[in-house]
Amino acid sequence: MSMFNESEERQELRKQVARLAGKYGRDWFTEKARAGEKTTELWLEIGKNGYLGINIPEEYGGGGGGIGDIAAVCEELSAQGCPLLLMVVSPAICGTIISRYGTPEQKQRWLPGICDGTGTMAFAITEPDAGTNSHNITTTARKDGDGWVLNGRKIYISGVDEAENVLVVARTEDARTGKLKPCLFVVPTDAAGFEAKPIPMEIVSPELQFQVFIDDVRLPADALVGDEDGGLVQLFAGLNPERIMAASFSTGLARFALDKAASYAKERTVFKAPIGSHQAVAHPLAQAHIENELARLMTQKAAALYDAGDDIGAGEAANMAKYAAAEAACHAADAAVQTHGGNGITQEYGMAGLLVATRAGRIAPVSREMILNFVAMHSLGLPKSY
Incomplete structure (x- = not known):
């Protein structure tokens, strides 16, 4: 090997x-x-x-x-x-x-x-008024006797209807000012005061997105995962894997799109030869394949660094992998739709849905702009811009 x-x-x-x-x-x-x-x-x-x-x-x-x-x-x-x-x-x-x-x-x-x-366990960090700025999260946890009481709102939480529990990121009330000290709580989806409403999405997926309302949800002491003073370290233990997984999600979609497009381009004949013999069709697919293979390599590097316990190296590589994979997937889906011509926007061929599915990778779980901020600061040593 x-x-x-x-x-x-x-x-x-x-x-x-x-x-x-x-x-x-x-x-x-x-x-x-x-x-x-x-x-x-x-x-x-x-x-x-x-x-x-x-x-x-x-x-x-x-x-x-x-x-x-x-x-x-x-x-x-x-x-x-x-x-x-x-x-x-x-x-x-x-x-x-x-x-x-x-x-x-x-x-x-x-x-x-x-x-x-x-x-299955869902994960809830994003909030309507915080978005990318997780330092602004306002979901709070206050001690009450032996347990905790949670209050807050979350948005774009995947698969709540398929989950028994949700791992919720909250902050202790005395930490409202100053830096974020996130705490992680396992909340049963059937807890009193916990409500989830589906958000209508254009994406074609069996897994739904939810807005979550947390009103005086009472939890036992052992619902808290880790140390309440553990801060960002505990949270980032989950966020680097999230980026690596998001990259793999994207590179897989790109492979699917390119596989379908290449098959179609080999069979579809218009001007006496398969359309794949024309560079205008072949080159965008080849380019997307190259981009995707590069993204896969960086994803492999990020996973290897993470599994070796190098959290700092893994953080940089995971961000780069996630960025590269989302770009590659968007280009692959676009090229695949174009290769199919009019068939590319039919339900029968199933290509157009990939445009939204791959595009989501540029936004979530962290936006491409925040990754560029991260790379500018941490990889290039440039001043913080936000």
């Missing part, structure tokens, strides 16, 4: 996941989405085969692998046309944070369900 090839185990993992997801495929996925149904069947099968919790310690039902393994699973699902957003959230963000900072009791309570898919 050279340092630019994944291990045989990782390559085999990719094959197995691709085979499993291929049984379902894009048509099944979009049918579910358009009918307002869920992809639970696929989710549970991934869990049953041990792929869902592959990054979680074995003693809690996981595979004992790293973020690179769960990212490979995420990418292969996307590449088969079944991108599962909750892969980014439940095992990668929530699973990582609880594995790192949870007590043995908390790990035993929540990680097995994350691994087998029966106890």
Whole structure:
């Protein structure tokens, strides 16, 4: 194995996941989405085969692998046309944070369900008035006797209707001024005072986005994950994996788009030859493929650094990977639609929906502008601009 090839185990993992997801495929996925149904069947099968919790310690039902393994699973699902957003959230963000900072009791309570898919956990950080500026979050947690009381609002929270619990980022009330001291709480979705309303989206996905209302939600002391003074370190333990997973989500979608476009370009004949023989069709696809392979390489680097415990190096690489992957996916989807001509905007060929799906990667989970700010400051040493 050279340092630019994944291990045989990782390559085999990719094959197995691709085979499993291929049984379902894009048509099944979009049918579910358009009918307002869920992809639970696929989710549970991934869990049953041990792929869902592959990054979680074995003693809690996981595979004992790293973020690179769960990212490979995420990418292969996307590449088969079944991108599962909750892969980014439940095992990668929530699973990582609880594995790192949870007590043995908390790990035993929540990680097995994350691994087998029966106890999916959503993640709530974004707020209507804070957006990208997470230092402005106003969801508060105050101590009340032995427990906590939470109040606040969250927006664009994925898959709340499919989750048993939500890992909510709040701040202790005395930290309202000064720097953000985030605290992480596991909130059951059926808790009194917890309400979620779906947000109508243009994206074709079985996984919905929600606005969440948290009104005097009472929690026991052990709902707090980690140390209430642990601050940003605990939060970022989940955010670097989130960026690596988001990159894999995008590179998988790009692969799916390019695969469909290349197949079409080989078969579709207009001027006596397959349209793929014309450089005006071939070159944008080739360019998108190059961009995507570069993004995949940076994603691999970010995952390797993260799994080696280099949080600073992983942070820089994860941001770059996420940026590059979103750009590559947008270019791939655009080129794929154009390759299909009029067919590219029909439901039958399923290309146009990729325009919105890939475009979301430039916005979430962190905007491309904030990544450029990060790189300008941390990689180039330029003064902070905001």
